[in-house]
Amino acid sequence: MSGNSSKPTVGALPDTTAESPSVPAVLTWLVWSLFAASIAALVVRIRIGGGWEVPGVIAVDGLTVLMWAVVTFFSGIVHSYSRRYMAGSTHETKFFVTTFGFTVVVMGLVAADHLALFGLLWLAMGLLMAELVGTVSGWDQARAAAAVARRYFVASSALLGVALAALWWATGAATVSGIGAAADTLGGPVWLVAAGALVLAAMIQSALIPFHSWLLSSMTAPTPASALMHAGFVNAGGILLTRFAPVVTVDATLMLAVVAAGAASASGGKLLKSVQTDIKGKLGCSTVGQMGFMIMQAGLGFFGAAITHLILHGFYKAYQFLSAGEQVEHTTPSETTEHTVGRTTSAVGVAVALLTGLAGGVVFTVLTGKGTDVDGGLLLTFFVVFTTLHAARSAIQHTSLPPTARYAAVPLAFFPAIVVYAVVYEGVAGLLTVSTATTELTPLHGVIAVGFVAIYVAIETGVHEHSRRLYVALLNASQPSSDTLLTSTEDYNEY
Incomplete structure (x- = not known):
């Protein structure tokens, strides 16, 4: 200085x-x-x-x-x-x-x-x-x-x-x-x-x-x-x-x-x-x-x-x-530099993610009782599993593990995380005096869920990068x- x-x-x-x-x-x-x-x-x-x-x-x-x-x-x-x-x-x-x-x-x-x-x-x-x-x-x-x-x-x-x-x-x-x-x-x-x-x-x-x-x-x-x-x-x-x-x-x-x-x-x-x-x-x-x-x-x-x-x-x-500060790395981009978005996702990776998510939803439902009926609890389970799985995949993708090892690492990171989320949720809910106001699902709830997943998939596959107008608007x-x-x-x- x-x-x-x-x-x-x-x-x-x-x-x-x-x-x-x-x-x-x-x-x-x-x-x-x-x-x-x-x-x-x-x-x-x-x-x-x-x-x-x-x-x-x-x-x-x-x-x-x-x-x-x-x-x-x-x-x-x-x-x-x-x-x-x-x-x-x-x-x-x-x-x-x-x-x-x-x-x-x-x-x-x-x-x-x-x-x-x-x-x-x-x-x-x-x-x-x-x-x-x-x-x-x-x-x-x-x-x-x-x-x-x-x-x-x-x-x-x-x-x-x-x-x-x-x-x-x-x-x-x-x-x-x-x-x-x-x-x-x-x-x-x-x-x-x-x-x-x-x-x-x-x-x-x-x-x-x-x-x-x-x-x-x-x-x-x-x-x-x-x-x-x-x-x-x-x-x-x-x-x-x-x-x-x-x-x-x-x-x-x-x-x-x-x-x-x-x-x-x-x-x-x-x-x-x-x-x-x-x-x-x-x-x-x-x-x-x-x-x-x-x-x-x-x-x-x-x-x-x-x-x-x-x-x-x-x-x-x-x-x-x-x-x-530890995440700041001064490197020169090259043709082999990995993008943070728009990664090519293999069929195996998609299958592992889907199966892991479904199993995680079952775990969350068993631990919390949410998601057993077609109501707001089902949507809650979906979004909790979705966000937790995304966090686990993001953490694994930033490691130096080879691609095949990452497939096994995703469930290993995800399942402890979803269990912790469910346990903390049960503990917090027990402390609150506010009762759960479970909502009835409507077609609009479905539209919101589908729209969110579509945007997420578009980002992960890089579809959004093909529109310069969208890029400028986001920037x-x-x-x-x-x-x-x-x-x-x-x-x-x-x-």
Whole structure:
């Protein structure tokens, strides 16, 4: 970096952690203490049951203690990682204070019962994440990215405010639990405004298409902040829909619309990822798609599955971002360079994938009881198996195994993954107080499933690459805000 020693030796930077301010060390210790306390609360909840509350203000239930444990774990990892990553930065203390504040706000949000408190914490969560996106205030691009994110988050908070006000007007209840208890009385235009605003607020916060621009414009954030964003912040949409499940499940048509919105983002994220060339861009588009799956599961009425998906995706995406540097390889493309999409799939590979998927569906059905009837459970099983199988195949394809060995490796990676998914789902569903609202399948559900599979197959076989117009459209749709683009190293050299 400019201004540093011109010694030609390349190697590890000196350990400057010991020279860092005391604030990072103290906050790292505090967040791990919160994690230990959250695990204790989760164990107590599992063993004893029940909940704790300050009537009319906060209510600690199964979802609360589960999210406490998940959020503090991710935050603890980010804090510990950042002790080395942010060492020597002039923004180190600001970063740690903001990250810890974000953690505390999210912990408060999942416990909030009063509508005003819930709305204020939702707004605070977004503003703190915007601050993390613009941590390095000396970069014009970082300030622009923070401004983009802030606009989206304020819009999400405004929509949530409209929803909460409408629900208070319709039910007379000033708490989330009170609205849930009065959900049977909801209906009509006021309910439609409230439910529609809730869904839109969730879509914005979870960066679903067409609200994904803020996420793809946030690459100026320090890598640990990106990990916290993709592993935790974007999950807020699923938590919001779960908290207000009694409201959004009033009408089957709205639930179908939620499924359609989730499916559009799931397939759209896959398409956008296919034209990305940088690591963080690919991860961002992957998050757009995965959040689509989460919202789709909520639309099917399986809120436990949505929470399960956000937890497992959080672990995966946190690891992907924190290890992003290891994936950067400077190589010169050649005629033998393997494409990331459009691979030629052999008949044996297709047969192995189909048989593995069918067997995995049976395993998931046996472990969870979902998929035995022609209802939303069948579609849930299909999408869980589909996404898990895709993840297993992607992991195997990036290894150095010969093609014949990959055929055997796919089931070996897939079956443990589907078992873990099913076990975690059962555990999460047991903690939630929200009952499963199984939906009746309609022809539109079938159209959504068929359309998703068709898009996936087109990408995997490279059909979409034959259309220059589609390529340009996808490239344009995946572009971040022009003010946030980093075009040279001088743009982001804070030293």
